[in-house]
Amino acid sequence: MKKTKIFILFIIFFVFTNKIIFADSLNVYSFIQKTAFTNQAKQFNKSLWEPYSYGINKRIELQSFLLGNLLMPNISVKINLIKKNNFYLSSQHSINYFTPWLKFWQGNGTGAIISPETDIPKLFLIENGIFVSYLINNKLLISSNLNMTLALGTKINRLYSIDMPIIYNRFAPAFENAVFSLKTNLQGKITKRFNYMATFDYYYINSNQFSNFIETSIIGVFAKSTRFKFCLGPKLVYGQYPFGNQINILPYFNIIFNGSIKSKKTR
């Protein structure tokens, strides 16, 4: 019942909140969160798997997984530092309190993915990164992002890590030391309605035993309108997990929704 309510809230939030002004034309990028670009003032971007991003002004953008806040209060700020010709440089700073999220998955019985016998301490994930983007031409944008993620608080015993693709490397700071990541993506336009993105993400987990993770994907983006985009593509994940090395090919699906909040007109 609780989950149904969350789902309904999610739909309401997605469909009915905010007054939308249609963007003028398709951007070369579909995933603004993966670039050094920031949303314009009052413009927003939402998607299933990326955080909600909202432009405070031309240079500063706030990001948050809105629904995720229920279990994992999180906030992130991206600041555009340099915007010169076709070159953009931004920094991003995030904080996540993810103890409730881990506790949600802990327990006895079916559905519990973390063993009940361990104590989950108060833990904050701190992430700092630099984004650079270079607009090669009107149809091609290359972006890179160097990140360091640390956990503040007592670490959880690594016996209880969640050894699953995608999840392990993202939550590794809770069990291991710092995680460094270098992510590069190429976003481009094919036609008026079709965009694409190719990504190559490398994670290095600073640990004694397991260290390297690679995620790479080629994603096709179909623009239903200037507001809605549907994304689909394969994602290849390689990881050095506690049980050994593993490669997974995973399906990637996403819906991106963007627009801006209309200001109230004053007479």
Place this chain on the structure above:
Amino acid sequence: MNRFILVIIIFCFIECRKVSETFEPIEDAIIYSADKQKNNPQPLNEIKLMSWNIRFGIGRSNWFGDACGLNTIFDKNIVDSTLNLITEKINKENPDILMVQECDVNSKRTSYVQEINFILNNTQFNYAYYGPVWQSQFIPSHGLGKMDMGIVIFSKWKLENAKRISLPLRSDQSAAEKYFYLRYCMLQVELNIEGFKSVKLFNVHSVAFSSDDTKKRQYDFIKNEFDKIKSDGGYFACGGDFNTLPSNSIKKDYCIEDMCEGEKFHDTENKHKEGSNYLGEDDGFNQLFYNYNSSLSLEKYSQNESVYFTHTTRHPNNKPDRRLDYFFTNYQWIQGTDTTYQDAIKFSDHAAISVKLKLPK
């Protein structure tokens, strides 16, 4: 249950491959060999068989799945030290063939210790034949995570035609439980020693916690496999954890002994604890006793049951209180060689058993 649905949705997004292995009726067993081959002489007239449910190398620790335990994941040091004690015992008894049940090869609960390699490299065995019973990328329950557990036949000599044969599945579970649950099996290998007739060796681990007729269906299935060998004029020897009592056992209901704090049995709501009441299981299992030679006859067992007990869930003095492990053959055991190692229950929740098989000429 809602959390379970969420986990399944996550799986749909992140896993293209099968999350849990379901297995064909007959599959090739997985073969392992020791890092360093040991020189073992060919047997003269007999071989010593040993069977042991090693409880995946956690000794007498309080696992959540049985013994009223609370723990799910065990540290590598605990597993390694238990395996050291287990291999010491194996080396002391020096069997030619070892049938092991509940052996983890790459499971989160045992810190991903490769238990087959550990035993191979610390004993006189050169080869191991593995039949997985519980193989899942991720079990979304109690934080179990990745699981790979099964039954193994260890041998000093190379064996042939190693097969994993699926036993009938439980029919008293929901589809989701069934998908992630253990898929019990028997392992078959062929021992071919020059100068002797071929002997098929079986390792069996049958269901423990079913509340339907699964045990009977499994015993019927096992008997059917034995019957086929017998009718072809062949020979077999089988050892394993059959998870039931001899039909002439004085006590058959262990619900009170196995009861955990807060549990209640033998009332109108909770009649019996799963896996602790063995009443009504004689029908199928007796057929094995009546048609084949057990290393421990029912007559011998009835004379002094307690010295033949091989299992306990949580006996305070770690003394076994029931017999669940057996050997059967359609040939001959060497008289007086049947042994129950009750001291070995310190390293598992089962005691090891052994017997010598006369090799057919």
